[in-house]
Amino acid sequence: MGAHLLFLLLSLFSLALATVAGAGIGAGESTFQYLKLPLLHNRPFPSQILSSDSTRLISLHRRRAQLPVTSGSASGTGQYFVEFHLGTPPQRLLLVADTGSDLVWVTCSACRNCSERVPHSAFLARHSASFAPVHCYDEKCKLVPHPRRVACNHTRLHSPCRYEYFYSDGSVTSGFFATETTAFNASSGLPVRFKNVKFGCGFRASGPSITGPSFNGAQGVLGLGRGPISLATQLGRRFGNKFSYCLMDYTLAPTPRSYLVIGDSQGGGATNGSRMSFTPLIHNSVSPTFYYIGIESVNIEDTKLPISPSVWAIDELGNGGTVMDSGTTLTFLAQPAYTRIVNEFKRRVKLPQPAELTPGFDLCINVSGLPNPNPNLPKITFRFAGGSVFAPPTGNYFLDTAPDVKCLALQPVASPAAFSVIGNLMQQGFTFEFDRDQSLLGFSRHGCSQP
Known part of the structure; x- marks a missing residue:
């Protein structure tokens, strides 16, 4: 989603596990030298590539972890989907991974009894013990764009930081800026958890780029850009501020495995x-x-x-x-x-x-x-x-x-x-x-x- 649009290219609709190495992050957590996650790819149709790329380029030009990643190709899209576990207990979501934007945001639902909802269709903030809205007076609230019409009530204990994130094609997502605990599956089967990850809890979305076919199967966007609120920045401080990826030839059969690595790729064995x-x-x-x-x-x-x-x-x-x-x-x-x-x-x-x-x-x-x-x-x-x-x-x-x-x-x-x-x-x-x-x-x- 380039500085506001969606697309991380090709891969196959399949789930992957993260490989974790190293030791010790913060109190009660382990620090890891790198996180290594497989990326799989499937070949989108040329017409879909041109349509998606054209929309993305318009957005990029006007706009001024490693996690388990799956592809949206099987649902007619040309994006990488990241398996993102959010909340306590963890809720599994699929996000569009995007090096051209910063905000991590998910589709949220405020419903209390969601037994009839499609599983994993939205993040249920009320069902998470670690969900914490950012107060509108908090310094962190300055990191996201706000609807100017919404005034901040400094005296209210529960006056959340509201954001409004625009895309150049007219698409917009809005909601509350918050912090949460994320978890990534390690190859050992044990979750790797990170606390206080900043993200947007989106309650409204409109426009072709985030409600149209290019977004099929996704519940949000994982920003990996250079800004302060991207996941690459938030986790990168713990991993030497490096990330890397390797994209293999999608024409080969069976499709070889590609990788996204947050941390030192040499430590991850990616290359010398x-x-x-x-x-x-x-x-x-x-x-x-x-x-x-x-x-x-x-x-x-x-x-x-x-x-x-x-x-x-x-x-x-x-x-x-x-x-x-x-x-x-x-x-x-x-x-x-x-x-x-x-x-x-x-x-x-x-x-x-x-x-x-x-x-x-x-x-x-x-x-x-x-x-x-x-x-x-x-x-x-x-x-x-x-x-x-x-x-x-x-x-x-x-x-x-x-x-x-x-x-x-x-x-x-x-x-x-x-x-x-x-x-x-x-x-x-x-x-x-x-x-x-x-x-x-x-x-x-x-x-x-x-x-």
Whole structure:
């Protein structure tokens, strides 16, 4: 849900358990070096990808744990769902995991006798002994946006902090800001519990992004952005302010397991840090939630494309730049760069076009009748700031959109004020580690889980 929208890409509707290592967190709790959770993926339809990504990009551009994760693909969505246990005793919910937003919020119900409700359809605050609304006069209440029409009564003991969280497409969720105890299932079968996690208890939701088909099966959103109330920030302080993930090739069968890790990925066995390449994470004060990186140049094979550095730059108003986003499936590039890249691919790719073009894609090829259904295609290379080189395999940017049809999985961003996005399809097969203390993004082909 980019700084207010939903989508963490591909995976399969299945449940997973967290692997926990290390020792000792706070009084009466254990501290862990890392939390490691499996991510599974299923392939969404291209039309669903384009629709979801387009809605998300509109939201991202206008908007100014590791936990068990399951995919919404089986319900027609292209998101990662996180299994989130909230309250005492724990109530199981599925949340959309989102690196492009900060607020953790769940659909809440105020009903007392909920025996006739669909199980897990909402969080029942009245049934939790650890639910604690934040008072509107509490400093924590300043961390979330408020409806201005609601005045805070400082003298009342029970005057909750009300929030209203808007999305650029007109969607909105509102409710009470609160704290709760969360629990994640460990591989040992024992729960790992964290107290006083701040979240939004949402009683109202409206708008296409959170009531439409893209939200099917979810009861809220898990924000993993750079802001102070994201789960990556709240738990990250206990895990070295790092998190990482590895997304495997979704076309393989059986689908190999991917991982999301909160904590030190080296300690989690994800990769050897000496084999990682690094690029700085750039802070944009206008959009502080997002994980920006710098692009210095783009090559197709051995040809460096004549793209001005200004195409990739963040201007003085905070516009432009490039965001690394696990919540967007395709890669979106500023129009001048997109045009150069697509034209160079068209110049080099000599294979026939399909009889019917896939709507929304500018370059598609017909591979029927070829001795190899995965022909050699031109390779793209990104040179990031700091000199690191990101060279994804061609399967990361040529998408199977129909039998015997492959399309270049890039999209243009027409607005000069918008930013580019490296989507999760382009990221497959790499471990990405977000070191928030050092403001570095590390990446490596080594250490991703194997099929």
